[in-house]
Amino acid sequence: MEIKPSKSRSISIVKGQLSNERFHVNNEPIPTVLEKPVKSLGRWYSAELKDSKQLEQLKLDTIHGLKQINSTALPGKLKLWCLQFGLLPRLMWPISIYEVTISHAKRLERLVNAQ
Numbered sequence: 001m002e003i004k005p006s007k008s009r010s011i012s013i014v015k016g017q018l019s020n021e022r023f024h025v026n027n028e029p030i031p032t033v034l035e036k037p038v039k040s041l042g043r044w045y046s047a048e049l050k051d052s053k054q055l056e057q058l059k060l061d062t063i064h065g066l067k068q069i070n071s072t073a074l075p076g077k078l079k080l081w082c083l084q085f086g087l088l089p090r091l092m093w094p095i096s097i098y099e100v101t102i103s104h105a106k107r108l109e110r111l112v113n114a115q
Contacts, residue, residue: 066115
């Protein structure tokens with residue numbers, strides 16, 4: 001079995017700070033997570049090692065999903081069904097894998113209730 005540098009990612013942390021050191025396999029550089037973030041089981045790993053970008057994306061996905069449901073010509077009962085069985089399950093996975101604080105979850109809840 002052979003390591004494929006193009007499908008791998010590297011990160012170098014020295015004394016708690018990101019280092020610009022590059023790793024090589026057979027004289028071929030392995031891309032860093034700064035250059036190409038990696039997605040594993042639905043979770044994005046980037047060089048900043050924080051979930052703030054993903055939480056902002058979660059908020060944008062919530063707003064987009066609510067606008068899509070609201071713009072349909074369906075009656076209210078079916079819009080509620082779309083929210084309950086379409087949008088909410090799609091949002092539950094990111095909420096469960098990222099570090100979502102209670103205050104952020106309450107902001108998302110207020111956003112859903114306001115629509």
